[in-house]
Amino acid sequence: MLDGExxxxxxxxxxxxxxxxxxxxxxxxxxxxxPRKDRPVLFDVxxxxxxxxxxxxxxxxxxxxxxxxxxxxxxxxxxxxxESYVRALEVSDFEARLAQFEGMRGSRWDEDWxxxxxNWSAAAISGRQGLSA
Numbered sequence: 581m582l583d584g585e586x587x588x589x590x591x592x593x594x595x596x597x598x599x600x601x602x603x604x605x606x607x608x609x610x611x612x613x614x615p616r617k618d619r620p621v622l623f624d625v626x627x628x629x630x631x632x633x634x635x636x637x638x639x640x641x642x643x644x645x646x647x648x649x650x651x652x653x654x655x656x657x658x659x660x661x662x663e664s665y666v667r668a669l670e671v672s673d674f675e676a677r678l679a680q681f682e683g684m685r686g687s688r689w690d691e692d693w694x695x696x697x698x699n700w701s702a703a704a705i706s707g708r709q710g711l712s713a
Contacts, residue, residue, distance in 0.1 A: 621654050625662075634666045 596604035623644060626637050641658055644650040650658070 618657075621650065621658065623650060623654075623658060625658070628662065628665060630669065631666055634662050634669075637662050 593604050593607055597608045623641075626633065626640055628634050628637050638659060641650065641655040641662075645652055645655045
């Protein structure tokens with residue numbers, strides 16, 4: 581229905597806004613500088629370097645809501661940031677542990693693993709032979 585008419589309609593809205601039509605002016609301004617949907621939140625987040633620190637930060641959020649310094653929705657948004665940060669810490673920790681684990685390969689651990697697999701295989705084979713007899 582509006583195919584090919586967008587430019588014409590936009591120009592008309594601009595003309596009306598320039599002529600003093602307040603609705604057209606509001607429409608144009610909302611497109612140029614949309615109203616803010618949120619505001620900066622002033623909140624001192626405790627230092628967060630671990631999951632335990634994140635628990636303290638979450639407790640601080642609860643206290644800020646209880647004292648009226650933050651709205652529940654503001655605290656919920658900040659809690660999402662804390663949760664995201666904790667996930668990043670967990671991934672980083674997992675990567676470090678995996679690298680350490682992979683560094684063990686080729687060492688005595690690798691030989692012990694191979695021996696355990698052979699012993700398990702031998703036990704499984706002997707168990708099958710005992711069942712067929």
